[in-house]
Amino acid sequence: MSEPSASTLDAFDRAILAILQEDNTTPQRVIGEKVNLSAPAVQRRIRRMEKDGVITANVAVVEPAALGHPITIFVEIELVSETAKDIDAAKRAFLAAPEVQQCYYVTGEVDFMLVVLVPSMAAYEALTRRLFFADANIRKFRTFVAMDRVKTGLTVPAG
Amino acid sequence: MSEPSASTLDAFDRAILAILQEDNTTPQRVIGEKVNLSAPAVQRRIRRMEKDGVITANVAVVEPAALGHPITIFVEIELVSETAKDIDAAKRAFLAAPEVQQCYYVTGEVDFMLVVLVPSMAAYEALTRRLFFADANIRKFRTFVAMDRVKTGLTVPAG
DNA sequence: ATGATTATGAAACAAACTTGCAAGGCTGGC
DNA sequence: GCCAGCCTTGCAAGTTTGTTTCATAATCAT
Incomplete structure (x- = not known):
């Protein structure tokens, strides 16, 4: 139903997630440089992971x-x-x-x-x-x- | 020393933090509309709170x-x-x-x-x-x- | 009161995100 | 082995968002 598609994440996805878990304000262009992908490709992967429930939120951490x-x-x-x-x-x-x-x-x-x-x-x-x-x-x-x-x-x- | 300045947060700051803790991709313009402030004012408050250590990170939450x-x-x-x-x-x-x-x-x-x-x-x-x-x-x-x-x-x- | 400090909004500017499109690569069927 | 369909990519244009500048208003301490 509303189950996140269990699409297996590839090495690109995991590298992107590692970066976003550190700092989700990192520009897509910079992410792209680090993982060897163009900014739009990064953007589409992030969007897909958000839709699939892999990324569940984007938040500021407060002291x-x-x-x-x-x-x-x-x-x-x-x-x-x-x-x-x-x-x-x-x-x-x-x-x-x-x-x-x-x-x-x-x-x-x-x-x-x-x-x-x-x-x-x-x-x-x-x-x-x-x-x-x-x-x-x-x-x-x-x-x-x-x-x-x-x-x-x-x-x-x-x- | 590198102690976060214990500047007391006013109602604007707390309202902004409440929003950013829910979704830190919310545009500054939208935040401004919700708290009755211009986008630049919101932007400066966020910057200050990041510098002061009130906001310690901006991260994606992963399942x-x-x-x-x-x-x-x-x-x-x-x-x-x-x-x-x-x-x-x-x-x-x-x-x-x-x-x-x-x-x-x-x-x-x-x-x-x-x-x-x-x-x-x-x-x-x-x-x-x-x-x-x-x-x-x-x-x-x-x-x-x-x-x-x-x-x-x-x-x-x-x- | 008055001067210094700080915060604010409008506008101009820069950067980032987003979309459309054509090309390359992988997969499955034949 | 070949071809067709599907998916993903990169580039470039367009749009949104973030950032700086600057003049003004508010606040505070003297």
């Missing part, structure tokens, strides 16, 4: 502290009930919270992994009350405050 | 499966020794691994949180041998395989 959210926190969530209905409800709740930057539903001893951005520990405490304690289906959660964001990003190995 | 890395894994790492020297060594090892998409040094019962992308569980098993078992300073690690990437991104609340 959280600059926007007043200097604290990054990992949260492990354990649910009481794991019926499809209850899991979906949890997903929707996390999706709706702007402070939840990332959310993954995982296997193993916990059910969800969250990455949360907050202005202060007080704000996090308020978030836990609103998002976790208020939800009867959350059995428990564990908090890990990030002291160093050693490596961030969404880069996928293109080699 | 991991398209590049042959369909499996996302969370890893909790517990070290043996937590001297500054040993922690730095661990950071450098994780930084150097392309499969490690994100790495955070955290407080609490574990020391590091990793987000890892791999082509297969066999590839992950190989990674654990190379990166974890081969390192005598890693006491233990816990693996959580992502079944659903509910919410991904690097968006920071700009409201």
